[in-house]
Every structure is written in C-alpha cells, then in structure tokens.
Amino acid sequence: MVVNRDSPIGVFDSGFGGLTVMRSLIDLMPNESIVYIGDTGRYPYGNKPADEVRGYALELAESLVHDHGAKLIVVACNTAASVALDLLTATLPVPVIGVIEPGARALVRVTHNGKVGVIGTVGTIASQAYDTAVGATGAEVRLTSAACPGFVEFVERDQTDGDEVTLLATRLLSPMKEAGVDALLLGCTHYPFLAPVIQRVMGDGVVLVSSANETAFAVRDVLETRGVEAPSDAQGSRRFLSSGDVEWFATLGRRLLGPELGEVSAWMSGASS
Ligand code: DGL
Secondary structure (H helix, E strand, O other): OOOOOOOOEEEEEOOOOOHHHHHHHHHHOOOOOEEEEEOOOOOOOOOOOHHHHHHHHHHHHHHHHHOOOOOEEEEOOHHHHHHHHHHHHHHOOOOEEOOHHHHHHHHHHHOOOOEEEEEEOHHHHHHOHHHHHHHHHOOOOEEEEEEOOOHHHHHHOOOOOOHHHHHHHHHHOHHHHHHOOOEEEEOOOOHHHHHHHHHHHHOOOOEEEEOHHHHHHHHHHHHHHHOOOOOOOOOOOEEEEEOOOHHHHHHHHHHHHOOOOOOEEEOOOOOOO
C-alpha cells in the first residue's frame, strides 16, 4: 500500500475517550489530517474479554488503513492498546502507536518520591500492561494499580463532575492515597475528562499524568523519522466516524473536543472493503 505525506493519521477508541489524544494531536500537528473512529456502538471495552477487544481493534485499525489510507494508527484506548498492540503491529503495513508506553514514560519522569499510581479499566489493569511498561523504563519506582469501573460511564453520559462521581472517585482512589503516590497516571483515555474531580480527591500534591501529549510527541517522531509528516503548509482535515448514534457523538464530542468536531459519519462493522 502506498502512503504519502498527505495521507491521514488514523485514530480509534471505544468511544469519546480518544478525543483527549485527538486534542493533543491537533494541537501539536495542526497540519496533519486525521480520521477518528469512536466505536460507541460496541463500547465499553473495559469489561470485555481480551479476545473480543482484540477483534474490534483489528477491524477498526484495518478499516482506517484500507478504507481511509491511514499512514499511521494511534490506538487511543488503553484497554485496546493493552491487549492488541502486538497483534496490530504484526498485522498492519503501517506503524502503530498505543498510549501505554508513552504514558508510562511520562509517569516515571514526574515522580519525586518514587511512588506512582495508575488507574484504568478492569481490562487494562488486569492485563498488567502498565506493570510491564513501567518496568521497561528501568525507573526505580513502586507502582500501585487500581481499576475504576464506573468512571467511563460517567464520561459517556456527560456527567464529569458532581456528588455522585466525587463519591465514586473517593472510594476508588483510596488505594492511591494509602500508597502515598505523588504521580497518578490516568490510564484510560476517558479519565482526563474527570481530572478536576480526581485532582480534588487526590489533593494538590499529586501530579495527574495523561498520556495524550506524550503519545502525540511519539506520533510526530515516527512520522518525521519515516519522512511522512504532512507538509508544514498543509491544511489538516479531520473526519469523525462512530459505530453508534452519530448525532450524540457529534453533540457530546463537540463539547469534549471543541469546534473541530464537525459532522460525524456512520462506521459499520463488517463494511470494510
Ligand atoms: N477509552 C477506554 C480506555 O482508554 C475505556 C473505555 C471503555 O471501557 O471502552 O481504556
């Protein structure tokens, strides 16, 4: 397959969470064209068996490559990246970047006391992908992990603050407080939307780390190394697709991402060419 500098970057997530990565990609590389698929028709991934998530991830990534000519794939979903990155890397003819390794690198960089935490979906935490990625950095840190079931559902119904979510956050984040972490990685792309609540619960002394910016830097590096970055005078275009309700994706997506989220088209499983 032929890709060139004008080919788009392909991004996917189970839903809206990947828009946090999309924001960083747009801000860092406004000249790049990007196609985003939110698999809201099959979300959430976080409590599904790993094999099922792997199948979804492969189908979405192949659609981005074969139907949209993506020159690089960003797995903007921790759950999918934690179980499918190796498969996608081995299968696809273009580079694949996940959010796990960039997030782990950013996390170990900011800690002062060596006690770090990661929160994510049940699937991500069970995969132990962060234990591996933090270990691979070689940093001498102690990692505490916790799943936060329920956080994603709050974001997906646009309830990103208030008593209910604060109560849940207080309960789910207590292992992090007990462990005395001074840096907490939001290991789910939905969680940055809950950052104000999480910060309040954890206290000002704890640095919240999102993998979005670090992932965008990794994408830029790979594009530049391969010589397929968009020309600096290019006008980047953005395309959004959703396997669920496209009107809802447009409405909530625009609130979460900003005005770049224009029209949303339907993406259908099994329709890939
Ligand atoms: N955005 C997904 C992640 O980063 C979580 C949402 C879901 O469970 O589908 O893990």
